[in-house]
Amino acid sequence: MRTLYLNGDRRYTVRRDGPSLWIGEQGRAGRRVPVRLVSRVIVTGRVTMESDVIPFLARSGVPVSFLSSRGDFVTTALPLEQPLTSLQERVQRLYHVRDGVARVRERLSARRQGFMVELLRKFLPHKVAFIGEKGLGENAYLRLVETIIPGDAGDHPRAVRGILDGLFHELVLKEVVDTELDPHVGFVHRHENFAFVKDLCYALEAERDRQLILFFRRPGWTRFTSRRAGHAGVNAEGMKDIAVRFENLREDVSAKTDMLLDDFFGVLREMGT
16 A cells, blocks of 8 residues: 655645546546545645545544645544444543553653664764763754754755644554544543644654654755745645655654653553553
């Protein structure tokens, strides 16, 4: 199964065609994509869709995420009603167990720190010994990441980071839904939509930063960027570059997401819920 990327710059038109999607592109022949082969859909900018496409994808268990033309994450479409499973009931009970919420937060924080150190070991190996002695604070980590990105990048990292946030959100959401966990019941981001997805993405931020750094370390990265109405953005070629890299590294991110989910299930067992 694969991710379907629809970029508004390509002027796509999408309609349902039986168990498939028919995707037309201005100036090119259309193509049929069976939904059974699609794991998730990422829509960037303005894409024309017939009204029954999104409900069809949602009922088929395919999340659809929308990014703005600047790459900012906008929303994700899921089925409106999802049955409450026994696993979700166990998670809800965890809220009422003493230290249950704190234990989940500790596990997420520990993994987040571990992934951060792993990133710095790759790109700034000479800093690892210092980190071992002093520990790694949030602000220190952000400053170190900034030193890896070219100084002339300006505000373009924000645009690329926004796109990556959307891609990570979609990948993690799919894994959470497939595991039959409630994506809205979180422990770090409580009382928010997609709170548990945000919890896992929070722990995975170093993986997102890894892809951010790789984007700007590629020679000629400026040809992938744009500026509209004074706002930094990424053009169609840049979106393709980000998407290809994301797909190439998707197994690594999925493996780390599975580690986080294993930690979470470990807490459920430890706390007896």
